[in-house]
Amino acid sequence: MSTATATPTGTTASYVPSAETLGAVMAPGARPPRPSPVAASLAFGWRAMLKIKHVPEQLFDVTAFPIIMTLMFTYLFGGALAGSTSEYLQYLLPGIMVTSVVMITMYTGVGLNTDIEKGVFDRFRTLPLWRPAALVGMILGDMLRYVLAGSVILAVGLALGFRPGGGVGGVVAGLGLLIVFSFAFSWVWTMFGLLLRSERSVMGVSMLVLFPLTFLSNVFVQPATMPGWLQAFVEVNPIAQLVTAVRSLMAGTPDAGAITWVLVASAVFATLFGALTMYRYNRV
C-alpha cells in the first residue's frame, strides 16, 4: 500500500494541463490510411497477447485442467476399459486433447462478454475498422492457448507412454486440424458472449452444450459398446467426428471421410456463427 498508491496521487497533483502542449498533440498530422482487415485483426491479436502477458494466471485453465483430465482418465478408466493404462492411453490421448481444447474455446465467449461489460468494446466499435477485426483478433489470441493446451497434453501423454504411429507429421497434422476446428467453433461462443447478459450465464450455457458433446462421444469408449440410440447421436456429433479424424492422423492412418467431415463442419460453424455474431455485434 505504499508506493503503488502514493505515486499516482503525486502525478495527479503535479499535472497542470497546458493548452499549448495539448494543442500541439492535437495538430492533425497526415492521417494514415485505415488499416487493412489483416492489420487490424493482428493488432487485436497483439492485445490478446498483452493480456496473457499481464494476466498469466489465465493460462492455468488451459494447462492445469488438461493435465488433470489426462491423468485422471488414464488411471481411472485405463485398467477397466482397456486392460492396461498404457494401451488405453493410445486410444484416449487424442480424444482427451480434443475434449480439453474444445472445452477452453468457451473462454472466448466469456472473455468477450467481460470486455463488453467493461466498456472497452465501446471504443473499438466506434473506430472505422473492418468490423469483425476485434473478434477475429481475439480468437487469434485464443488460438495460441489452444496450441499451448494441446502441446501440454501431448507432453504429458508422451511422458506417460503415448506412442503415436503417425510420428511428428501425424501429430502436427492432428493438432492442426484440432486448432482449425476450434477456431471455427469459437464463433459459437462469441455469439453467446454477445447474446447473454453475464459471464456466468455464458459459462452455464457453454457447459450445457459442451458436456453432452464431449462425453456422449467416442472420447472415452468405443461407440460399439453403446446402445443404438446413443450410437446414432455419436454418429452425428461433430466432436466424435473430430476425435476420429485427429486419432487417425496421429495414428498415421488418415481417415479421409472424417477429416473432410471436420473441415466442412468447420466452414459451416465459422460462416454461420460468424455471421450471427457479426449481426449481433452491430446491434448490441
Next chain:
Amino acid sequence: MRDPATGLAIEASGLVKTFGSTRALDGIDLAVPAGTVYGLLGPNGAGKTTAVRVLATLLRPNGGEARVFGHDVVRDADAVRGKVSLTGQYASVDEDLTGMENLTLLGRLLGHRKPAARDRAAQLLAAFGLTEAADRQVKKYSGGMRRRVDIAASILNTPELLFLDEPTSGLDPRSRSQVWEIVRSVVAHGTTVLLTTQYLDEADRLAGRIAVVDHGRVIAEGTPGELKSSVGTGTVHVRLRDAGQRPEAGRVLAAALGAPVQAEADPVALTGRVAGDDGRLQAGERAARALSELAAAGIVVDDFSLGQPSLDEVFLVLTDRPAEPAGDEMEAA
C-alpha cells in the same frame, strides 16, 4: 469541420430508443453548432448515455433521425466513425494493459505502423502528464489518471467531434478542474465537444449551449444565461442587525419578493427566492423594492445581496422537483 449546409456538428430530430418498456429516449431533438462545447445536462437515468451511444453509432435508434456532420448515424455509420471519438462513462480503455500499450494499440487500429503508433502514444502520454505512469497497468492508475488516459485515447485521431460521457463523475476537485482545462484546450483546437453531466456548475463553466434532459426528453435548451433568465429567479441574502426583528423582516420580504423566505441557521440571516419574471417586474426591481420596504418598516439591514440563479435552481424549477428538502419556511403574511 461542419455540415456545409447547416454549420451543425450534430442534428437530431425525434430520436427514440426503447429498452423493453423503458423509453430511454423519448423524442430527443438536438442542434449542436460545430466548434463548441455542448452540454447534455440531466440526472441519473435521464437518457444521456443512451443519447451519446446513438450519436456515436453504438446503438440504433427505434425512431427519429440523427446526422453527424451531415452523415446519417445509421445509414452512414462508417463515415461518422471516421470523425468522432467516445470517452465512455465507464473506462473505455483496457485496464489490464498499460497506458502505453493502450495508446499504441489504438494508434495501430487507426492505421499507424507500430513504431509510429508508439511515438504518437509517447507524445500523448507526455501531454497528459502520464509519462511516469506509461508502463503501469491502467487498473493501477488513480481515477484522475484513468480519465486522462481515456481522453488521450479519444483524441489520438484528432476527432472532429468528441463525446465525453460524464467525464468528471467520481473525480476529486483537482482532477475535475484538470479535465475542464483539457476540454477547453480540445475545443480551442477546433474539435466540437458533446459533454454530458449531472453537475450544473460543470455545464455552466464549460458549455456554450446546454440541453436539459429528463426522462428521455429535452425539457429546455439554450445558453446558460438564457436558461437562467427564462426561469428568472435569483436569491436574496439578507443579514439583519437585530435577531429579534427577524420574524417581521421575513414577513415583509416574503410579501415584497412574492415568494417564500427561509430562516438560516445564523439567527440574523434570511434567504429568499425572487419570484419569476411575471412581465411586470424584473428580479432586480423586486429585490430593490424589498430592500426599501424593509427600511420603511424600520428594520436595520447590515448586508443585502442579490445572487444570480444557479443552474441548480434552473434544473429544479424545470423538472418540478422540490428545490431543497423542506426547511423551516416562513409563509408570506
